[in-house]
Amino acid sequence: MKTVPRMPGAREVPSAATLKHVAERAGVSPITVSRALNKPAMVSADLRDRVRLAVDELGYVQNRVAGALASASSPVIPVVVPSLSNAVFVETIQGIQEVVQRAGFQLLLGNTEYDLDREHAWISTFLGWSPPGLILAGTRHQPRTRALIERWGRPVVEIMEVGAKPIDMNVGLSHGAAGAAMARHLLERGHANLLFAGCRIAEDYRAGQRFRGFDRALASFGAARRPPLTRNVPSSPALGGDMLVEALRLDPPPGAIFYANDDLAVGAILRAQREGIAVPGRVAIAGFNGLDISGLVTPGLTTIVSPRRAIGRIGAEKLLGAIEVGSPKVRRVDVGFELIVRGST
Amino acid sequence: MKTVPRMPGAREVPSAATLKHVAERAGVSPITVSRALNKPAMVSADLRDRVRLAVDELGYVQNRVAGALASASSPVIPVVVPSLSNAVFVETIQGIQEVVQRAGFQLLLGNTEYDLDREHAWISTFLGWSPPGLILAGTRHQPRTRALIERWGRPVVEIMEVGAKPIDMNVGLSHGAAGAAMARHLLERGHANLLFAGCRIAEDYRAGQRFRGFDRALASFGAARRPPLTRNVPSSPALGGDMLVEALRLDPPPGAIFYANDDLAVGAILRAQREGIAVPGRVAIAGFNGLDISGLVTPGLTTIVSPRRAIGRIGAEKLLGAIEVGSPKVRRVDVGFELIVRGST
DNA sequence: GGCGCTCGTGATTGCGCAATCATGATGTCG
DNA sequence: CGACATCATGATTGCGCAATCACGAGCGCC
Incomplete structure (x- = not known):
C-alpha cells in the first residue's frame, strides 16, 4: 500500500455539508444558495423552496466564519462590561440582547473586572472578529485603546454614563x-x-x-x-x-x-x-x-x-442604526434618572 | 478619466495591517509571524522579538475570522442558558468565564428564555462558528437538536442538573x-x-x-x-x-x-x-x-x-480537557448540594 | 565520518463563503 | 416594434490565515 502523496496545503476533509453541496442538491449555483439564505428577497420563490429543502435534507449549517471572512464583517456585537457581579450590567446586557438578537446578531461578552488593561485586551481581540460595531460600558479608556478604536473606524456606543468626549455615540446618565x-x-x-x-x-x-x-x-x-x-x-x-x-x-x-x-x-x-x-x-x-x-x-x-435596561436597548438601537445607515446626528442620549423616595429617609 | 476595469472578485481594500505586512516588516515569512503569535515556543527568541516589534509598530490586530477558517476551529466557547434574569445562571456563566478566559477563549452567549426552539436556533448558529466545544444549560433538548450536536461530534458539556443520558459530558446536581x-x-x-x-x-x-x-x-x-x-x-x-x-x-x-x-x-x-x-x-x-x-x-x-459557580468552573474545565486531549473517562460529575438550616424553618 | 535525529524556518495550498461583474430573460415605453 | 431598463441567476475571484510538507543546519551516536 503506497502512501498517498499529499500536496502541500492538503488536509483532512471535515465532510460537513457546505454551500456547494446544497447547491448541487438543489440544482443551482452556490451563490444562489447564499442569497436564498441571506437575502431571500433577491431569489424567486421557486428556487428559495428548493434551496430550503436541500438545506433540510443535508442538515446544512452555515459556516459563519467563512461568511465573515468573505464579507469582512461578522454578525456579532462585542460588549465589554466591567463586572457581571453587579445586576446593573446584567440587566443592561439583557436590554442589548433583546435588540441585537432581533436583528440577527450575537453577543460576544467581555468582562474586564474594572481593569483597563484587560479592557484593551478584550477590545483588541474583539476587533479581530470583524464586528460591525462595538458596545463599551464606560467612557474612560486608556489612550491606546481609544486610538485603536478610532483607527478601526466603525460605530461604537459607550454606555452607562454620559461622558465629556465620547469616541462615537454615548448613552447614559449623569x-x-x-x-x-x-x-x-x-x-x-x-x-x-x-x-x-x-x-x-x-x-x-x-x-x-x-x-x-x-x-x-x-x-x-x-x-x-x-x-x-x-x-x-x-x-x-x-x-x-x-x-x-x-x-x-x-x-x-x-x-x-x-x-x-x-x-x-x-x-x-x-x-x-x-x-x-x-x-x-x-x-x-x-x-x-x-x-x-x-x-x-x-x-x-x-x-x-437608573434606567439600565433602557440604556442597553437604546445603545443597541443606536449602534444598529449606525451600522445600517451610517452615523447619526444625535451622538449623545441622556436617559436621566428618577429619585424614588421611600421610608428609609 | 477612464473607469478602471475591475476584475470579478475585486473589492475595496480594507487596508488594515495583515500578517503579510508584519512579516515584511520583520523580514520573515508570514507563517513565522503566525507561529510567533500563536505558538511562541516554536520560534527562536530573536525572531519572536522582531515579530513583536513589527506587530506593535503596525498596530496589527490578528484577524480571528481568517484564523478560524483556516484551522476549522475558533477560540470561542458558546454557552446557551435559559435565562439571564436568574442570578444562578449569571454566576454559572462567571464560573465558566473565569476558566475559559484563562485558556484564551471567548464566550458567545445565547439566551433561550426557556424556549427549546430558540435553543435549537442558537446552537445551530453557534456551530457555524466552528467552536471547539459547547456548553449547554440543561439536558433536555429537542430530538433534532440532539441529533445536530451528535452529528457535529465535538465535546459538549451539559450543566446544571445531572441527567439520565447526557450527550457527552454532564456536570450538575440532582x-x-x-x-x-x-x-x-x-x-x-x-x-x-x-x-x-x-x-x-x-x-x-x-x-x-x-x-x-x-x-x-x-x-x-x-x-x-x-x-x-x-x-x-x-x-x-x-x-x-x-x-x-x-x-x-x-x-x-x-x-x-x-x-x-x-x-x-x-x-x-x-x-x-x-x-x-x-x-x-x-x-x-x-x-x-x-x-x-x-x-x-x-x-x-x-x-x-447549589454550587453554581463550581458547576460553571468544573464544566468549563472538563470541556477544555476534552478539547485538548479527547473525551475523558469521567463523563458525569454530581457536585451535590448543601442544606443550610436557618431561622425560617 | 556518515547516518539519522531534532529543530527552526519557509513555500504552497485551500478553508467556505460573499463581492463583484456578466449575462440572459422579461418587461416597458414611446 | 425596437431600444432600453429591470430582474434573477451565474462565473470568477480573493478575504487572511494555518495546515501540510519540504528542507537545511546543527547535533549525537555508533
Whole structure:
C-alpha cells in the first residue's frame, strides 16, 4: 500500500455539508444558495423552496466564519462590561440582547473586572472578529485603546454614563447629577452629617462621580462635607451591613448614609433591622440603582432608579442604526434618572 | 478619466495591517509571524522579538475570522442558558468565564428564555462558528437538536442538573434529591401540610424536578401531598410575597412553603415581615439556591445551596480537557448540594 | 565520518463563503 | 416594434490565515 502523496496545503476533509453541496442538491449555483439564505428577497420563490429543502435534507449549517471572512464583517456585537457581579450590567446586557438578537446578531461578552488593561485586551481581540460595531460600558479608556478604536473606524456606543468626549455615540446618565439630587433630598429631609459609602470607587469611577456630585451639592448648600467611607472589595449586601456599623462609630455619627449602590444599602437596612437600629430615626439610608428588592425591605429604600435596561436597548438601537445607515446626528442620549423616595429617609 | 476595469472578485481594500505586512516588516515569512503569535515556543527568541516589534509598530490586530477558517476551529466557547434574569445562571456563566478566559477563549452567549426552539436556533448558529466545544444549560433538548450536536461530534458539556443520558459530558446536581432533602427537613421540624410554590415549572423543569423529589419524599414519609402552587410569570421577590398571601388562604393553610428559588422565598420573608406574619410560627419558609441575601433577611432563610459557580468552573474545565486531549473517562460529575438550616424553618 | 535525529524556518495550498461583474430573460415605453 | 431598463441567476475571484510538507543546519551516536 503506497502512501498517498499529499500536496502541500492538503488536509483532512471535515465532510460537513457546505454551500456547494446544497447547491448541487438543489440544482443551482452556490451563490444562489447564499442569497436564498441571506437575502431571500433577491431569489424567486421557486428556487428559495428548493434551496430550503436541500438545506433540510443535508442538515446544512452555515459556516459563519467563512461568511465573515468573505464579507469582512461578522454578525456579532462585542460588549465589554466591567463586572457581571453587579445586576446593573446584567440587566443592561439583557436590554442589548433583546435588540441585537432581533436583528440577527450575537453577543460576544467581555468582562474586564474594572481593569483597563484587560479592557484593551478584550477590545483588541474583539476587533479581530470583524464586528460591525462595538458596545463599551464606560467612557474612560486608556489612550491606546481609544486610538485603536478610532483607527478601526466603525460605530461604537459607550454606555452607562454620559461622558465629556465620547469616541462615537454615548448613552447614559449623569452620575454627578444623580449624586447631587440625592444630597438635595437628604438635606431637605433635615438630615445632617451626610456620609457617602461605597466600594472601590477609584475603579468604579461612576460611583466616584456620584460621590463628587453629592459632595459638590453639599458644598453648594453649605452643609458639612466629609470624606467617603470606602472599602477595597466588591460590593455585597453583607458588606453594606458592616459599613453601617462602622459608620455609626464615626464622630459625629452620620445622620444619613448615601450608599454607592442598592446592594450595599439593602444590606444596611437588613442589618439595621437585625440589630434594632432605627431607620431613618437614628440614621437614614439611601441607595442607587432601583433594584426590585429596594421596594420590599422594611423600611422601603429611598433610591435613584437608573434606567439600565433602557440604556442597553437604546445603545443597541443606536449602534444598529449606525451600522445600517451610517452615523447619526444625535451622538449623545441622556436617559436621566428618577429619585424614588421611600421610608428609609 | 477612464473607469478602471475591475476584475470579478475585486473589492475595496480594507487596508488594515495583515500578517503579510508584519512579516515584511520583520523580514520573515508570514507563517513565522503566525507561529510567533500563536505558538511562541516554536520560534527562536530573536525572531519572536522582531515579530513583536513589527506587530506593535503596525498596530496589527490578528484577524480571528481568517484564523478560524483556516484551522476549522475558533477560540470561542458558546454557552446557551435559559435565562439571564436568574442570578444562578449569571454566576454559572462567571464560573465558566473565569476558566475559559484563562485558556484564551471567548464566550458567545445565547439566551433561550426557556424556549427549546430558540435553543435549537442558537446552537445551530453557534456551530457555524466552528467552536471547539459547547456548553449547554440543561439536558433536555429537542430530538433534532440532539441529533445536530451528535452529528457535529465535538465535546459538549451539559450543566446544571445531572441527567439520565447526557450527550457527552454532564456536570450538575440532582434536583430531585434536593427536593427530597428539603421535604425531610421540613417534616423533621414538625411542619405539616407542606406546599411547593414556583413559577413556570413546566419550562423551568429543574424546578419541576425539585417538586417531584419533594412530593415523592412526602409520599414515602406518609405525609400529606398537595399540588404545587404555580404562576406563569417569571420569578421575582415581589411575586414570592404575593404567593405567600395566596398560600395562606388555602384550606388547610400550609405549615411550610418550599419555594422553587430564593428570589421568591426572600420576597415571602420580606412580605411576612411587613404584614406581621410569623415565620416560622405561622408558616415556615424555605428556598433553593443559597443566594447571599438569604442569610441577611430576618429570620434567615433555610435554603439549599447549589454550587453554581463550581458547576460553571468544573464544566468549563472538563470541556477544555476534552478539547485538548479527547473525551475523558469521567463523563458525569454530581457536585451535590448543601442544606443550610436557618431561622425560617 | 556518515547516518539519522531534532529543530527552526519557509513555500504552497485551500478553508467556505460573499463581492463583484456578466449575462440572459422579461418587461416597458414611446 | 425596437431600444432600453429591470430582474434573477451565474462565473470568477480573493478575504487572511494555518495546515501540510519540504528542507537545511546543527547535533549525537555508533
